[in-house]
Amino acid sequence: MAQAAGLDQIYAPVRDDLAALERLFRVELSSDDAFVGELVTHVLATRGKMLRPALTCLSAFTAAGEPPDAGQSGARLGVAAAVELIHVASLIHDDVIDAADLRRGQASVNAVWGNQVAVLLGDYLFSKAFHILARLRADGIAAAMAAATVRMAQAEIKQIKYGNTAHTDEAIYFDIIDGKTAALTSAACRCGAMTAGAEAETADALARFGLEWGMAFQITDDTLDVTATADHLGKPIGSDIQTGKVTLPIIYGLRDASAPDAQRLREILNGDGAAADSGGPRASTLDEVSGILARTGAVGRALSVARDRARRAADALERLPRSAARDSLALLVEFVTVRTR
Amino acid sequence: MAQAAGLDQIYAPVRDDLAALERLFRVELSSDDAFVGELVTHVLATRGKMLRPALTCLSAFTAAGEPPDAGQSGARLGVAAAVELIHVASLIHDDVIDAADLRRGQASVNAVWGNQVAVLLGDYLFSKAFHILARLRADGIAAAMAAATVRMAQAEIKQIKYGNTAHTDEAIYFDIIDGKTAALTSAACRCGAMTAGAEAETADALARFGLEWGMAFQITDDTLDVTATADHLGKPIGSDIQTGKVTLPIIYGLRDASAPDAQRLREILNGDGAAADSGGPRASTLDEVSGILARTGAVGRALSVARDRARRAADALERLPRSAARDSLALLVEFVTVRTR
Numbered sequence: 001m002a003q004a005a006g007l008d009q010i011y012a013p014v015r016d017d018l019a020a021l022e023r024l025f026r027v028e029l030s031s032d033d034a035f036v037g038e039l040v041t042h043v044l045a046t047r048g049k050m051l052r053p054a055l056t057c058l059s060a061f062t063a064a065g066e067p068p069d070a071g072q073s074g075a076r077l078g079v080a081a082a083v084e085l086i087h088v089a090s091l092i093h094d095d096v097i098d099a100a101d102l103r104r105g106q107a108s109v110n111a112v113w114g115n116q117v118a119v120l121l122g123d124y125l126f127s128k129a130f131h132i133l134a135r136l137r138a139d140g141i142a143a144a145m146a147a148a149t150v151r152m153a154q155a156e157i158k159q160i161k162y163g164n165t166a167h168t169d170e171a172i173y174f175d176i177i178d179g180k181t182a183a184l185t186s187a188a189c190r191c192g193a194m195t196a197g198a199e200a201e202t203a204d205a206l207a208r209f210g211l212e213w214g215m216a217f218q219i220t221d222d223t224l225d226v227t228a229t230a231d232h233l234g235k236p237i238g239s240d241i242q243t244g245k246v247t248l249p250i251i252y253g254l255r256d257a258s259a260p261d262a263q264r265l266r267e268i269l270n271g272d273g274a275a276a277d278s279g280g281p282r283a284s285t286l287d288e289v290s291g292i293l294a295r296t297g298a299v300g301r302a303l304s305v306a307r308d309r310a311r312r313a314a315d316a317l318e319r320l321p322r323s324a325a326r327d328s329l330a331l332l333v334e335f336v337t338v339r340t341r
Numbered sequence: 342m343a344q345a346a347g348l349d350q351i352y353a354p355v356r357d358d359l360a361a362l363e364r365l366f367r368v369e370l371s372s373d374d375a376f377v378g379e380l381v382t383h384v385l386a387t388r389g390k391m392l393r394p395a396l397t398c399l400s401a402f403t404a405a406g407e408p409p410d411a412g413q414s415g416a417r418l419g420v421a422a423a424v425e426l427i428h429v430a431s432l433i434h435d436d437v438i439d440a441a442d443l444r445r446g447q448a449s450v451n452a453v454w455g456n457q458v459a460v461l462l463g464d465y466l467f468s469k470a471f472h473i474l475a476r477l478r479a480d481g482i483a484a485a486m487a488a489a490t491v492r493m494a495q496a497e498i499k500q501i502k503y504g505n506t507a508h509t510d511e512a513i514y515f516d517i518i519d520g521k522t523a524a525l526t527s528a529a530c531r532c533g534a535m536t537a538g539a540e541a542e543t544a545d546a547l548a549r550f551g552l553e554w555g556m557a558f559q560i561t562d563d564t565l566d567v568t569a570t571a572d573h574l575g576k577p578i579g580s581d582i583q584t585g586k587v588t589l590p591i592i593y594g595l596r597d598a599s600a601p602d603a604q605r606l607r608e609i610l611n612g613d614g615a616a617a618d619s620g621g622p623r624a625s626t627l628d629e630v631s632g633i634l635a636r637t638g639a640v641g642r643a644l645s646v647a648r649d650r651a652r653r654a655a656d657a658l659e660r661l662p663r664s665a666a667r668d669s670l671a672l673l674v675e676f677v678t679v680r681t682r
Contacts, residue, residue, distance in 0.1 A: 023496035031601035036495055037503045093464060099455040115440040116501050119460055123467070124432060130471045131487035138543060142475035150472055154377055160457050161376045 010258040010332055013067075013325045014057035017077060021053055024081050024142075026105050028128060039113070039121050045090060046106040052087050052188045053250035054078035054332070055213070057191030059206045061325030062317075068196045075195040078136045079145070083188040086149055089125035090156075092118050095332040097160070133140060141191045148187035155179025159245070168246040174215070177222075177246060182214030189213075205316050209329060217336040224245035226289060227299055244269050248305060252298035261292045303337075310337040347389060351673055354408075355398035365422050369469060378460050379452070382431060387447040393428050394421035395673070396554070400533030400547045401667030403658075409537045418484070419477045423470040424529040427490055430466035431497075433459050438501070439584050441533060479666040482532045489528035495522025500586070509587040515556070518563075520655045523555030530554075546657050550670060553654035558677040560647040563588035567630060568640055582630060585610055589646060593639035593673045594630075602633045617619055644678075651678040 013016060014323045025211050047181045060068050060076045068076065094100070095108040102108060110118035126149070133142040134279045159176045162168060164200045189210030193203040226249050240247050246254075247268065254262050267287055317326055344410055352359060370381040401417045402408050409417065434451040435441070435642070437459045443449060451459035474483040500517045503509060530551030534544040566581045567590050581588050587595075587610065595603050634640050651674045658667055 031495065033499060036498055039498070090464075093460050096460055115499060118503065118612060119437055119463075120494050120498045122460075122464075122499065123431075123492065126464070126467060127487055127490035131484060133475070133492055134487045136485035146468055146472035146475045148503070149468035150465065153461050153468055154372065154374065157377055157380070157458060157461045157465065160461065204368065271375050275362055309399060 008327045008336060010335060011054055013061055013328055014054060015062070017057040017073070018050060018053065018078065018079055020073070021080055023110065024077055025057060028081060028132060036124070039109070039117065042109065042112070043092070043121070043125070046104050047084070047088065050084065051332070052083045052131060053183060055185055055210055056080040056083055056192035058329050058332070059189040059210070060196040060326045061200035062323060062329060063193035063196040063202050063206060065321040065323055072195050072197070075136050075138055075141070076192065076208045077190070078132050079141060081196055082132045082145060083126045085129035085132070085144070087184060088121040089129070090152060092122040092125070092196040094156075104112040138194070140330055141194055144191055151179040151183040155183070156167045163246060164244040170248070170251055173246070173248055173251055177215060177218040178211070181218040182211045185214035186210035186318065205320055208312050212309050213318060213333055213336065214315060216309035216333065219248050219302060219309065220337055221307065223249050223302045225300055226250070227291060235273040240293050241286070244271065249293050249298045249302040252301045253293045253296050256298060257292055262296065265289065265292055290314055306337050310334070315317045347676060351669045351676060352395055354402055354669055355395060358421065359391060360415070361414070361418055363422055365418055372445060377465070379464070380450070380458070383450065383453070384433075384462070384466070387445050388425070388429065391425065392528060392673070393424045396404070396526055396529045396551055397424055398423040399666045399670050399673070400551070401528040401537040403661055403664060404534035404537040404539035404543050404547060404666055406662040409662035413536050413538070414552035416477050416479055417471050419535065420529070420532045420536055421676040422484060423473045423486060424525065426466045426470035426473070428525060430463040431493060432468070433458035433463040433466070439580070443579065448590070451626065479535070482535055484519055485532055486529050489524040492520040492524040496524070499682045504587060505585040509592060510523070512593055514589055517557040518556060519552075522559040525540060526558070527551035527635060543609070543661060546661055550654050550657040551656060553650050554674055554677065556564055557647045557654060557674065558591050560643060560650065561678055564590050564640055564643045564647065567591070567634060582609065582627070585612065590634050590639045590643040593642045594634045594637050597637040597639060598633055602636065606630065608631055647678050
């Protein structure tokens with residue numbers, strides 16, 4: 001758990017915010033219905049690293065150059081809560097779409113309660129997020145967040161339509177992850193800055209940071225899917241291969257591999273080699289994919305693109321005043337590109 | 342199509358609004374992606390009677406007592422568009438949840454493009470609605486709409502959990518339809534009034550109207566499901582029976598039927614008698630249900646509750662100034678309780 005300690009350190013400037021956020025979730029998501037309460041408890045217990053709310057709060061602190069005015073904490077926490085709820089809602093719907101049984105090492109909502117409840121719980125959390133944003137009475141923020149959510153849904157539709165074929169190229173891949181991941185992390189940073197009353201130039205710089213951070217994060221995540229072990233990742237390895245998603249290392253593999261290797265890769269993506277119980281591709285198949293991607297240097301090439309995006313994220317911070325929060329954002333860039341889980 | 346003509350007449354005071362709304366949908370839902378465009382075209386082509394946007398616009402006109410100021414039309418049309426998009430998004434998700442192949446006589450989104458696309462298209466339209474509302478920069482409105490959407494999702498979760506058993510009683514049924522239908526129609530009316538700068542008392546009266554109208558509408562709709570013919574309804578008859586939903590006429594049937602009739606009704610709700618291809622219950626089974634409900638007077642009893650709610654809706658209009666728009670709202674109450682489709 002060396003990296004969890006790393007995050008603790010990175011989150012230090014906004015530790016109070018993140019603690020307050022836990023309390024806010026419990027208030028905002030309380031329900032008079034026992035079953036809805038049970039669902040919410042499951043969701044709150046299986047959340048991840050809180051990267052997106054941390055981006056929001058750290059962006060606010062960075063924009064302010066020092067701890068923001070106490071009067072701004074309501075808006076900042078509201079944005080952070082909404083960002084996380086939108087993210088969690090989209091993951092719940094993603095698990096329905098991918099028929100995924102695991103999320104962060106725990107049973108997914110659809111696995112426990114079925115697709116019907118999972119679709120509705122996602123809708124419930126989306127609605128809660130927009131209810132929180134509407135009550136902030138800071139319109140530019142709600143509009144920026146809603147625009148990001150529109151882009152997320154559109155990108156996921158594109159992923160279904162164009163992202164599952166061997167014809168997906170880099171341009172389509174970047175367009176999809178830009179919408180599905182980076183739009184929200186960019187809005188998380190921009191809106192965080194807005195809660196601190198940031199100038200347009202500062203908000204733009206943090207939005208650019210969030211965008212590049214999101215791209216670096218997603219490319220790394222997609223690459224880990226073909227290289228990491230299940231134990232580390234908290235979800236079945238090779239889940240993208242199982243669902244036929246064409247990610248950057250695969251695109252490079254298909255492009256650069258020898259003809260027989262490329263042919264075999266295409267066969268695997270088309271579903272050959274998946275275990276009959278659909279618990280994921282066979283270990284031997286994954287080894288085969290890893291082998292092909294290693295021979296072609298595809299994994300290294302994808303990670304190098306992630307590092308390039310990380311560099312651009314760090315560059316976006318350069319013109320902002322130095323602060324502990326800005327240092328944390330810079331460390332968060334490293335965190336997502338050097339992580340092994 | 343006598344009733345379509347009826348609606349034309351009822352909608353007369355807001356005819357220009359509804360025409361402008363069609364143009365607004367095309368602008369708001371335009372996409373640079375051909376596939377998303379195809380989905381949106383399908384959705385726009387299979388919309389229903391535009392009851393909810395009409396409620397919004399007629400409420401605004403009623404609150405104003407006369408045609409509202411020209412400067413208010415942007416907010417009014419924005420609310421009307423958002424109400425319809427939220428409604429359409431929830432129907433798309435409902436069809437995933439019910440595995441329904443038909444919607445308004447056309448193939449449902451899930452039937453044509455699958456559940457994955459349908460889940461995401463619903464998310465896309467929800468997000469569009471909140472993007473439109475956020476840009477209105479009228480916070481009370483976005484918050485009221487988001488609160489209604491939270492209640493919708495929560496009510497649908499309750500319907501999955503409690504609405505499909507023979508133990509559902511009137512109180513649970515009313516709670517579910519209050520959230521699933523009436524919360525949105527109430528918000529549609531309240532927010533319409535707010536765009537006309539209505540006093541709180543006027544907005545409250547129209548919200549009460551919308552609530553009672555929604556209850557009357559849903560009870561009637563649920564009753565038609567067990568009595569109408571497929572040709573009139575544009576969806577398979579008995580779809581609630583097929584999905585095991587316990588609606589008001591069924592609750593009364595179970596409560597008031599003779600022991601053998603009640604026992605048979607429970608068997609049918611538990612899935613006996615459904616056709617093997619799940620195209621709906623067999624016609625003979627539906628006849629049996631209709632027969633039992635007729636013998637017990639359950640249909641008449643449910644429709645009488647709908648009429649009572651309709652009366653309360655009409656009462657809510659009484660203290661508002663008379664106008665063509667108010668007359669239309671009163672006619673819309675009759676429209677939903679005397680309709681046969």
